[in-house]
Amino acid sequence: MKPNVRNLMARPEMAALLIFAALFVAFSFINDRFFATGNMTVYLQPIPELAIVAMGITILIIAGEFDLSVGSVFGLSPMVTVLLMQAGWPVAVAILAGLVLAALIGLANGLITLRLKIPSFIATLGMLFMARSLAVVLAGGFPPVFPRELDVSWLVGRLDLGLVAPRVSLLYMIAIALALGFVLRRMDFGHWIYATGGHPQAARDMGIKTERVKIACFMLCATLAGFAGIIQSFRVKVIVPNLGTGLEMQAIAAAVIGGVALTGGVGSILGAVVGTLLIAMIENILILSGVNANWFMFAVGAMIVVAVVLNTQTRLKAEGMKG
Amino acid sequence: MSTAANTAGEPIIKCVGLQKWYGAVHALKNVDFHAGRGEVIGLVGDNGAGKSTLIKILSGVHTQDQGDIFIEGRSVSITGPEVAMGLGIETIYQYTAMVPEMSIAQNFFIGREPLKFGRPGLGIVDRAKMAREAMEGLRGVGLHLRGPDTPVKALSGGQRQGVAIARAMHFRSKVLILDEPTNHLSVKETNKVLDHVVELKGLGVTSIFISHNLHHIHPISDRIVAMARGEKIADLPAGEISVDEMTRMIS
Numbered sequence: 255m256k257p258n259v260r261n262l263m264a265r266p267e268m269a270a271l272l273i274f275a276a277l278f279v280a281f282s283f284i285n286d287r288f289f290a291t292g293n294m295t296v297y298l299q300p301i302p303e304l305a306i307v308a309m310g311i312t313i314l315i316i317a318g319e320f321d322l323s324v325g326s327v328f329g330l331s332p333m334v335t336v337l338l339m340q341a342g343w344p345v346a347v348a349i350l351a352g353l354v355l356a357a358l359i360g361l362a363n364g365l366i367t368l369r370l371k372i373p374s375f376i377a378t379l380g381m382l383f384m385a386r387s388l389a390v391v392l393a394g395g396f397p398p399v400f401p402r403e404l405d406v407s408w409l410v411g412r413l414d415l416g417l418v419a420p421r422v423s424l425l426y427m428i429a430i431a432l433a434l435g436f437v438l439r440r441m442d443f444g445h446w447i448y449a450t451g452g453h454p455q456a457a458r459d460m461g462i463k464t465e466r467v468k469i470a471c472f473m474l475c476a477t478l479a480g481f482a483g484i485i486q487s488f489r490v491k492v493i494v495p496n497l498g499t500g501l502e503m504q505a506i507a508a509a510v511i512g513g514v515a516l517t518g519g520v521g522s523i524l525g526a527v528v529g530t531l532l533i534a535m536i537e538n539i540l541i542l543s544g545v546n547a548n549w550f551m552f553a554v555g556a557m558i559v560v561a562v563v564l565n566t567q568t569r570l571k572a573e574g575m576k577g
Numbered sequence: 578m579s580t581a582a583n584t585a586g587e588p589i590i591k592c593v594g595l596q597k598w599y600g601a602v603h604a605l606k607n608v609d610f611h612a613g614r615g616e617v618i619g620l621v622g623d624n625g626a627g628k629s630t631l632i633k634i635l636s637g638v639h640t641q642d643q644g645d646i647f648i649e650g651r652s653v654s655i656t657g658p659e660v661a662m663g664l665g666i667e668t669i670y671q672y673t674a675m676v677p678e679m680s681i682a683q684n685f686f687i688g689r690e691p692l693k694f695g696r697p698g699l700g701i702v703d704r705a706k707m708a709r710e711a712m713e714g715l716r717g718v719g720l721h722l723r724g725p726d727t728p729v730k731a732l733s734g735g736q737r738q739g740v741a742i743a744r745a746m747h748f749r750s751k752v753l754i755l756d757e758p759t760n761h762l763s764v765k766e767t768n769k770v771l772d773h774v775v776e777l778k779g780l781g782v783t784s785i786f787i788s789h790n791l792h793h794i795h796p797i798s799d800r801i802v803a804m805a806r807g808e809k810i811a812d813l814p815a816g817e818i819s820v821d822e823m824t825r826m827i828s
Contacts, residue, residue, distance in 0.1 A: 261726065442690040442700045445679070449687050452676035459638065459674045460688040461659030519678045573731065 264572035266513030267525030269564035273511075273557070274532050281539050288542055291417050297538045298420040299489075302427035303482045305530040307501060308508035309434055310478035312526040315509060316438075317471040318451035318518030319374040321363060324479035324505055326385035328498030331356045331480030332487035333389045336398050345404065349484060356480025357473045359385055364472035368465050374472075382502065386495075393495040400491045410489040423485045427527075430478070435523040447471060452519025479505075507554055508533050511561040532557060587650045589614045589783050590635070590666075590752050595644035597630050604630040605641070606807040612752065612800075615781045617774060619798030619815065621791060622827050627807040628787055632754050635785070636668040637661035648751075659688065667745035671757040673737040677730035681722060684729050685711040685744050714743040718773055735766025742773045746782075753777060753784045759793050771797055791820045803827055 262268065282289040307324050314321050335352035339345060363381055367374040410421045438444035449457040450464045457464050479498075487493045510516070511532055512525025536553045588611040597605035605627050612618050622628045633639040635646070637658040646653050648664050655661050661668070668674070675684045686707050692700035708725035715722055720739040722732070729737060738758050745753055755774065759767040774784050774797055788794050794801070801818055803811040803826055811818075811826060818826075 264728075440701055440704075441695075442692065442702050443698055445683055445687065445690055445702065446698075448679055448683075449676045452678045453674075455672070456674040456676050457687070459636075459658055459668065459670060461637075461657065461662055462688045519676065 260572050263568050265522070266515070266520050266565065266569075267522050267528055268513070268568055269561050270512050270525055270528040270532060273561060273564070274528050274535070277532070277535060277539075281535070285539065285542050288539060293538065293542065294418045295420065297534060298418060298424060300486075301530055301534050302421065302423040303486045303489075304501070304504060304508060304534065305427050305527050306430060306482040306485070307479050307505040308512070308526040308530050309431060309523055310475035311502075311505045312509040312512065312514050312521050312523065313434065313438070313447065314471045314475040315514045315516060316451045316518060316521045317447045317468050318454060319364075319367060319468055319472065320378060320516075321360075321472065321475050321479075322375065322378040322502050323359065323363060323381035323385055324475065325498040325501035325503075326382050326389065327356050327359055327476050327479040328483035328486070328501050329495060330359075330385045330389040330392075330483070332483045332493050332497065333392050333398075333495060335484055336400060336487065336493045337392060339401060339404070340398055352484055353477055353480050356476045359480075360473035360476030361469065363476065364469035367472070368468060386499070389497075390495040393493075397492075397494045400487065400493050402491060404488075404491075406488040406491070409485060421489060423489070426485070431523050431527055438523060443467070443470075448519055450518075454518075504533060504554070507558055510558055513561075513565050529561075532561075588612055588647075589649055591647040591650075592631075592635075593645045593647075595631065595634065595641045595646075597634065597639065597641050604807050605634075608644075608804075608807075608809050610802065610809065612783045612785060614751075614783060615778050616799050617778055617784045617786060617797055619791075619794035619801045620785055620787045620804070621794060621801060621823060622804035625806075626804040626827070628804045629756070630807075631804070632668070632756055632785065632787060635661065635666055635752075636754055637666075662689070662748065665749060665751035666754065667748060667750035667752070668754040668756060669738065669741045669745060669758045671760045673734075673741050675729045675737055675741065678728060680726045680728055681715070681732075681740060682707040682711040682725035684740065685714065685725075685747070689748065710747065711743075714747040715740065717746060718743045718776075733766065734762050735769055738762065738766070738770050739773070742770070742777075746777070750782060753782055755784060755786045755788075757788055758786075759788055759790060767793060791823050795820050795823065 287293055307328060311321060311324060331352035334355050335348045338348035338351055359381060363374065363378050366377040408422065410423050412419045413422055438447065446462045446467050449462055450467045454464055483498055487497060508529035509526050512529030514521030514525060533554055536557065537550050540547060540550055540553065591611040593609055595605050595608045608631060610631065620628045634641050637655045637660050640656060646655060653664055676687065690702040691706045693703040694701040711725045718739055720736065720743060722736065758770050762770065771793060774786060777784060786794055786798065795815060798815040801811065801813060801815050801823060802809060805827060
């Protein structure tokens with residue numbers, strides 16, 4: 255086999271792409287309502303929100319750390335934004351404040367993990383509870399009312415593309431994906447992220463400030479989670495303190511299905527997006543087929559295992575081919 | 578050869594009165610050390626002798642508690658690996674300091690990527706330059722590998738050490754520290770690494786070679802520095818001591 259075929263097969267998101275293509279074709283045949291204009295619009299609707307969280311998680315896992323608190327930050331950031339808007343703050347400043355808070359939570363996650371030398375799994379598990387509690391406390395017993403008259407079209411308005419009408423947030427997702435993909439693959443900082451997660455000792459010995467790299471990734475991950483939460487609350491025009499509960503597991507699932515290795519140093523932005531598309535597709539087809547919705551978790555779980563097994567096998571095969 | 582190095586004027590690297598404590602452990606006790614241009618120093622000693630501490634201070638992984646370091650007569654403060662590398666001190670580690678999942682070219686320039694645009698940490702890497710210069714560097718040490726995009730995990734231990742040595746050379750190292758570079762290598766690969774050190778000597782590069790295997794060290798060294806319990810216990814031309822005597826001295 256040619257070297258470029260081998261390199262392609264060794265790419266982390268390969269298994270997810272193959273499963274996605276296969277299921278997409280299969281579902282289109284099984285259910286004629288699947289690949290239909292209305293359904294594709296419904297299908298694409300929640301994707302930016304999960305994909306943006308999954309991209310942040312992916313980068314953090316590539317750097318060798320973990321964040322369980324993204325679901326809580328997803329709820330806390332829009333809570334703060336909406337409360338500030340109610341208090342009369344301009345929308346842009348209120349959103350910025352929500353994002354800064356998210357970034358500070360990421361900073362706290364990073365400092366607790368790295369300075370106090372505890373696993374990020376534990377530090378961010380703690381943050382999961384603390385940030386969620388803050389959202390509940392700030393809501394003050396009953397959720398604040400989302401300002402109905404607020405113009406949200408710049409963030410979640412409909413894009414009429416003829417066949418499908420996704421939300422504007424899909425463009426934000428694509429822009430973020432392109433920017434992060436560029437950072438990871440074309441910028442020196444991206445190389446440092448892969449090196450930091452792939453072999454921390456080597457990265458340090460070659461002069462990379464691995465702590466700074468990781469803290470930047472913690473902050474990026476949390477900020478993206480906050481932004482995704484703001485998108486969702488603006489889309490549904492509701493803010494409740496339990497927004498995003500359990501989202502961390504879906505985001506991690508999307509990242510893992512997309513080929514990120516929990517050991518660090520391996521993964522891609524495209525993988526996070528395809529992982530998200532796959533999870534949302536499973537949910538969509540179950541709903542369309544009228545299957546009991548409780549099978550959703552089962553299907554996602556099965557897909558995690560299948561994707562990782564397939565990924566491991568293709569990568570092993572690719573490595574076995576000496577050119 | 579050793580006398581030539583000693584009379585070649587200012588040593589390229591000189592340490593005076595280095596002291597290092599790890600908590601209550603006095604790991605380095607008032608150690609003086611020097612090396613001339615193009616000199617190959619064999620640094621020997623049992624585990625815990627202090628040789629590892631000494632080279633970690635020189636490569637910027639640790640900082641001394643007391644004492645001074647001079648590079649070409651200039652007092653320097655080596656506060657991190659990037660500072661050591663900036664001063665022309667490159668280290669080859671037993672584990673090769675390579676990220677297995679990353680390509681040869683990426684590993685070659687890890688932390689020091691050539692940029693097309695921007696500044697370090699916010700720069701766009703020049704991938705064509707990386708590929709070209711990595712391959713040139715590898716050919717320079719006689720390594721002919723598949724291509725710059727090959728992941729390092731596909732290379733043998735000896736090939737990885739070759740890449741590490743080529744990397745050190747590319748960045749114009751004046752002092753090369755080789756920390757147990759021949760562990761886990763086959764006899765053939767070991768000989769290749771030893772050949773590299775001899776070639777580099779010809780180019781005026783100073784090498785500090787650490788190994789448990791005195792048979793590897795002795796034939797290529799100009800001078801043997803032996804350490805025990807944190808102190809320097811011997812410093813003499815390699816011709817004045819045999820492998821057997823070295824073994825008795827450090828055990």
